[in-house]
Amino acid sequence: MFSAVESRRLYRQVADQIRLMIIRGDLAVGHRLPAERDLAEQLSVSRPTVREALIVLEVEGLVNIRMGSGIYVVRQHAVGSTGSEREPVEGPFELLQARAIIECAIAEEAARTAKPEDIERLDETLQRMSGVVNDASAVLAADRAFHTGIAAIVQNSTLIRVTGEMFDMRLTPYFEKLASHFEGPVTWRSAVDEHRVIRDAIAAGDAAGAKAAMRAHLTMSQKRFSESFGEEFSGEEGRGQQAGPKKGIAVT
Amino acid sequence: MFSAVESRRLYRQVADQIRLMIIRGDLAVGHRLPAERDLAEQLSVSRPTVREALIVLEVEGLVNIRMGSGIYVVRQHAVGSTGSEREPVEGPFELLQARAIIECAIAEEAARTAKPEDIERLDETLQRMSGVVNDASAVLAADRAFHTGIAAIVQNSTLIRVTGEMFDMRLTPYFEKLASHFEGPVTWRSAVDEHRVIRDAIAAGDAAGAKAAMRAHLTMSQKRFSESFGEEFSGEEGRGQQAGPKKGIAVT
DNA sequence: TCGGTCAAATGGCCTGACCAATTGAATCAG
DNA sequence: CTGATTCAATTGGTCAGGCCATTTGACCGA
Numbered sequence: 001m002f003s004a005v006e007s008r009r010l011y012r013q014v015a016d017q018i019r020l021m022i023i024r025g026d027l028a029v030g031h032r033l034p035a036e037r038d039l040a041e042q043l044s045v046s047r048p049t050v051r052e053a054l055i056v057l058e059v060e061g062l063v064n065i066r067m068g069s070g071i072y073v074v075r076q077h078a079v080g081s082t083g084s085e086r087e088p089v090e091g092p093f094e095l096l097q098a099r100a101i102i103e104c105a106i107a108e109e110a111a112r113t114a115k116p117e118d119i120e121r122l123d124e125t126l127q128r129m130s131g132v133v134n135d136a137s138a139v140l141a142a143d144r145a146f147h148t149g150i151a152a153i154v155q156n157s158t159l160i161r162v163t164g165e166m167f168d169m170r171l172t173p174y175f176e177k178l179a180s181h182f183e184g185p186v187t188w189r190s191a192v193d194e195h196r197v198i199r200d201a202i203a204a205g206d207a208a209g210a211k212a213a214m215r216a217h218l219t220m221s222q223k224r225f226s227e228s229f230g231e232e233f234s235g236e237e238g239r240g241q242q243a244g245p246k247k248g249i250a251v252t
Numbered sequence: 253m254f255s256a257v258e259s260r261r262l263y264r265q266v267a268d269q270i271r272l273m274i275i276r277g278d279l280a281v282g283h284r285l286p287a288e289r290d291l292a293e294q295l296s297v298s299r300p301t302v303r304e305a306l307i308v309l310e311v312e313g314l315v316n317i318r319m320g321s322g323i324y325v326v327r328q329h330a331v332g333s334t335g336s337e338r339e340p341v342e343g344p345f346e347l348l349q350a351r352a353i354i355e356c357a358i359a360e361e362a363a364r365t366a367k368p369e370d371i372e373r374l375d376e377t378l379q380r381m382s383g384v385v386n387d388a389s390a391v392l393a394a395d396r397a398f399h400t401g402i403a404a405i406v407q408n409s410t411l412i413r414v415t416g417e418m419f420d421m422r423l424t425p426y427f428e429k430l431a432s433h434f435e436g437p438v439t440w441r442s443a444v445d446e447h448r449v450i451r452d453a454i455a456a457g458d459a460a461g462a463k464a465a466m467r468a469h470l471t472m473s474q475k476r477f478s479e480s481f482g483e484e485f486s487g488e489e490g491r492g493q494q495a496g497p498k499k500g501i502a503v504t
Numbered sequence: 505t506c507g508g509t510c511a512a513a514t515g516g517c518c519t520g521a522c523c524a525a526t527t528g529a530a531t532c533a534g
Numbered sequence: 535c536t537g538a539t540t541c542a543a544t545t546g547g548t549c550a551g552g553c554c555a556t557t558t559g560a561c562c563g564a
Contacts, residue, residue: 009319010548011307035514046549048300051515052307055263059311067261067515068557098410105357158350158421162414168329169410262517287545298518303546319546320525 014043014053022062022073033063033071099166100218103147104211106163110153111202111210118153119203125149126195133188143188144168146195150202150214194220266295266305274314274325285315285323351418352470355399356463358415362405363454363462370405371455377401378447385440395440396420398447402454402466446472 018039021027033039036054040047054071057063064072110118129142144167151159194217201209270291273279285291288306292299306323309315316324362370381394396419403411446469453461 009546037514048550049548052304052547055304055307056311059308065515066557067555068513070514070557094408094410097406097408098414101357101361101406101408101411102354102414105353109353154349154353156346156350156353158346158418159353162350162354162418164329166410166414168327261515289545300519301517304517306546317546318526320544321527322545 010045011049011052011056014045014049015056017043018053018057019060019062022057022076025076027073029073029076031073032069033073035070095166095169096218096221100215102166103150103163103218104214106151106154106159107198107202107210107214108207110150111205111207113155114153114202114205119199121152122146122149122199122202126192126199129188129195130192133192139188143191150198153202190220191217262297263301263304263308266297266301267308269295270305270309271312271314274309274328277328279325281325281328283325285325287322347418347421348470348473352467354418355402355415355470356466358403358406358411359450359454359462359466360459362402363457363459365407366405366454366457371451373404374398374401374451374454378444378451381440381447382444385437385444391440395443402450405454442472443469 018027018033027033033054034042036047036050040050043050054063054065058065062073062075062077064074066072125142125146129139129146132138132142144164147167148160148164151163194213198210198213198217201213270279270285279285285306286294288299288302292302295302306315306317310317314325314327314329316326318324377394377398381391381398384390384394396416399419400412400416403415446465450462450465450469453465
């Protein structure tokens with residue numbers, strides 16, 4: 001649906017066309033594309049439209065644009081999670097399972113390496129989160145900070161990023177709309193308590209305990225999510241996505 | 253270096269500025285940005301420049317552009333591996349450490365859940381990889397397939413994607429250039445052997461063994477990477493990035 | 505052979521115009 | 535009074551044309 005709408009824009013179509021030529025190898029890595037003016041003429045579109053298409057491809061990482069020189073192909077396939085790499089669609093339960101596997105491993109590692117200042121930083125996020133359970137956006141930010149804060153103990157920016165991205169993946173516009181209307185202070189307080197258990201295990205250097213606590217937390221989170229999700233679908237079968245749910249959403 | 257050059261382009265600066273406003277919460281998720289014409293006036297730039305900046309942000313996943321309606325903030329932080337979310341820059345050793353933590357956890361889980369047809373698929377990737385050790389791009393693809401194939405055993409598309417992305421993160425344009433010129437059949441064969449050990453542990457349902465085998469493989473990979481990296485810098489100190497290396501690069 | 509200059513080609517940005525899509529207000533009909 | 539229709543205003547999409555900044559390669563002179 002979104003995809004169909006998107007592809008109507010001319011600059012997106014031009015980007016798609018050029019991307020296809022790159023993927024097929026017609027435009028080889030390391031080589032230069034025709035100039036913007038030439039592309040515009042060949043494709044019978046305006047030059048700004050070509051520019052816009054090339055910007056799409058540059059952000060995707062396929063090309064490198066150099067002023068005065070030209071546009072160079074740097075990769076044959078898009079990097080990362082933009083565009084088609086996001087398909088097939090990842091379901092919410094898949095996301096939670098992935099988080100369980102990944103974040104448990106990170107918590108385990110964090111328990112082995114944590115220093116007092118790391119624990120202080122975790123405590124700050126806990127304190128902050130406790131104080132904002134009634135503020136939907138602030139509590140989400142604090143929640144995110146706690147999870148990425150555990151990754152930060154390992155001092156690995158890839159882990160921090162992956163943790164943050166997985167957290168953000170749950171915050172699609174749909175779920176964010178739910179959160180802004182029906183947040184649950186009670187469920188957030190439960191989440192804070194569960195965070196404390198994780199914090200304590202990490203502080204104690206108990207790797208197995210940290211893993212188990214994170215597993216328990218994410219399991220509870222999944223349970224809360226499943227309950228609200230099930231209710232959503234059973235009660236709003238034909239209404240589309242604009243209807244509100246009956247209860248607060250699950251929280252980590 | 254690359255970052256400094258990039259930020260000179262006005263549309264990139266405008267995108268950076270708007271992104272910052274989104275990250276800070278000045279432009280809240282779900283809300284509409286000012287119109288292109290208004291943004292252009294406020295920022296004292298032309299409207300096409302604003303358009304180009306907004307296209308950057310749309311590809312990054314921060315905004316959604318709707319013709320006739322406006323531009324809406326959909327996320328507070330960029331999704332995936334494009335744009336500023338990549339900063340701070342993730343180093344190659346950080347990436348390997350992250351992979352060790354994440355992929356060991358995935359291998360462990362895979363050993364608990366693998367079925368015979370899963371093992372057959374792993375065997376196919378091993379066989380394929382063995383047959384293409386002299387073809388740089390094909391061996392990389394087979395290598396990637398093995399790693400994502402382990403994630404696929406868990407039947408979790410988030411894990412498949414994260415694994416694939418981490419694999420791809422090593423394949424920056426610089427490293428791809430190295431690979432295309434100086435691949436190493438000997439190192440690839442070592443990698444295949446290490447893959448077999450992982451495969452065998454998974455097939456045996458030995459979670460701890462799978463974890464240890466993956467850890468050993470990624471450790472060896474890191475060792476090979478460190479050796480080639482060190483040689484690269486010591487031998488080509490002032491040449492910039494266009495010089496070729498003296499040896500093959502490390503492989504997983 | 506090497507360094508400097510210059511012209512051509514390239515991308516970057518701007519102005520102005522017109523078209524397509526959306527939204528909300530006003531009007532009309534039942 | 536309520537619901538449907540119409541229309542104007544606003545929005546993004548695309549184009550044409552122009553000029554500026556940067557890069558590259560050819561040419562010339564020492």
